[in-house]
Amino acid sequence: MPDFDVSTLEPPREIVPGLWRLRTPMTSNALPWIMPYAFAGKHGVTLFDSGYGTPEAKTALTAQLKAIGYAPSDVQRLLVSHAHADHLGLANWIKRQSPGCEVTMMGIEVDWFAASHHGDDDWLTRSGVWMRRHGLTEEELERGLEESRGGPPWGRMDAGAKPDAASETERRSWELHAEADRRLVDGEEIVFDGWLVVSVWTPGHTPGHLCAYIPEHKLTLTGDHVLSRITPNVSLSQEGDEAHRNPLREFLASLKKVASLDTGLALPAHEDTIDDLPERCRVIAEHHEHRLHEVLAAIDSVEGVPPSAAQIAERVTWNRPYSTFGMFKRRSAIGETLAHLDLLREDGRLLMHQAEDGTVRWERAR
Numbered sequence: 001m002p003d004f005d006v007s008t009l010e011p012p013r014e015i016v017p018g019l020w021r022l023r024t025p026m027t028s029n030a031l032p033w034i035m036p037y038a039f040a041g042k043h044g045v046t047l048f049d050s051g052y053g054t055p056e057a058k059t060a061l062t063a064q065l066k067a068i069g070y071a072p073s074d075v076q077r078l079l080v081s082h083a084h085a086d087h088l089g090l091a092n093w094i095k096r097q098s099p100g101c102e103v104t105m106m107g108i109e110v111d112w113f114a115a116s117h118h119g120d121d122d123w124l125t126r127s128g129v130w131m132r133r134h135g136l137t138e139e140e141l142e143r144g145l146e147e148s149r150g151g152p153p154w155g156r157m158d159a160g161a162k163p164d165a166a167s168e169t170e171r172r173s174w175e176l177h178a179e180a181d182r183r184l185v186d187g188e189e190i191v192f193d194g195w196l197v198v199s200v201w202t203p204g205h206t207p208g209h210l211c212a213y214i215p216e217h218k219l220t221l222t223g224d225h226v227l228s229r230i231t232p233n234v235s236l237s238q239e240g241d242e243a244h245r246n247p248l249r250e251f252l253a254s255l256k257k258v259a260s261l262d263t264g265l266a267l268p269a270h271e272d273t274i275d276d277l278p279e280r281c282r283v284i285a286e287h288h289e290h291r292l293h294e295v296l297a298a299i300d301s302v303e304g305v306p307p308s309a310a311q312i313a314e315r316v317t318w319n320r321p322y323s324t325f326g327m328f329k330r331r332s333a334i335g336e337t338l339a340h341l342d343l344l345r346e347d348g349r350l351l352m353h354q355a356e357d358g359t360v361r362w363e364r365a366r
């Protein structure tokens with residue numbers, strides 16, 4: 001694989017004195033970049049998010065740190081918004097360059113990451129059972145196994161990522177990193193090198209997603225919780241299902257929470273900066289409100305046997321037609337549909353029942 005040509009990188013952008021937005025390449029066309037933020041200090045540099053564990057991302061991060069006067073060995077602290085591969089991916093590599101680096105995450109995220117056993121074969125088997133339960137056909141599951149061969153299992157990386165994005169070694173490097181040197185709780189103050197950052201627990205996209213608020217500058221680092229153009233995937237996963245979580249309800253509450261922060265500029269991990277964070281939160285909440293109606297209409301449009309989550313996912317609007325989705329996208333579309341179905345069930349508008357064939361089906365509460 002050719003290494004990354006750093007001359008194609010936009011130079012780091014200084015948001016306020018000493019806070020820089022960096023760039024590292026992703027593997028998906030939909031989201032070409034992940035933006036780590038660098039807090040410059042006298043004693044070193046603190047990062048918020050890292051990048052994929054790919055050689056290209058390492059080259060890019062090294063070049064971008066150099067442009068602001070640091071080397072990877074100067075990274076004193078790595079705050080991680082959430083345990084997805086594009087945010088956590090370089091953590092182990094950074095620790096190797098800078099052994100004293102304090103990897104810092106929400107404690108809840110660390111526990112979730114450790115408990116979900118994404119990488120093992122048992123997880124794949126359980127995932128297959130779970131998807132069958134929610135209406136994926138044997139043929140689709142076969143195709144999914146084919147696609148995941150040689151790459152990380154489904155559900156592991158952000159939607160749109162190519163399964164072969166990282167080499168075996170790189171994948172292992174982030175699988176191993178289920179530990180944090182510092183576990184945060186909500187509202188905790190992180191003080192370092194002239195900076196004060198407040199942790200804002202924002203579950204939804206993942207159970208322990210972290211946003212970071214910088215009161216002095218009225219800046220909010222939003223990770224993947226709020227992005228400027230796309231809406232983050234909010235899915236009921238098999239682990240969430242087992243833990244009786246309702247990620248959409250959590251996500252909507254987290255939107256309200258960040259909207260209430262006194263923010264001048266919001267800085268997401270992908271896409272553009274956000275000038276009006278409360279407005280962007282309102283638009284995203286509206287998108288989900290609309291999706292709840294679509295889900296109900298999809299259920300009404302099926303005659304006879306009540307539909308499964310897969311059948312409902314097929315009937316709602318996505319950025320591309322559902323029929324063109326590969327297994328990975330199909331799984332996340334079903335997870336996202338389930339998050340909506342589950343919220344409607346909790347609100348007493350839907351009934352969920354298990355059919356004789358084991359499939360979970362959904363119908364209107366009369």
Ligand SMILES: [Zn+2]
Pocket residue numbers: 034084086087158224269270
């Ligand atoms: Zn991301």
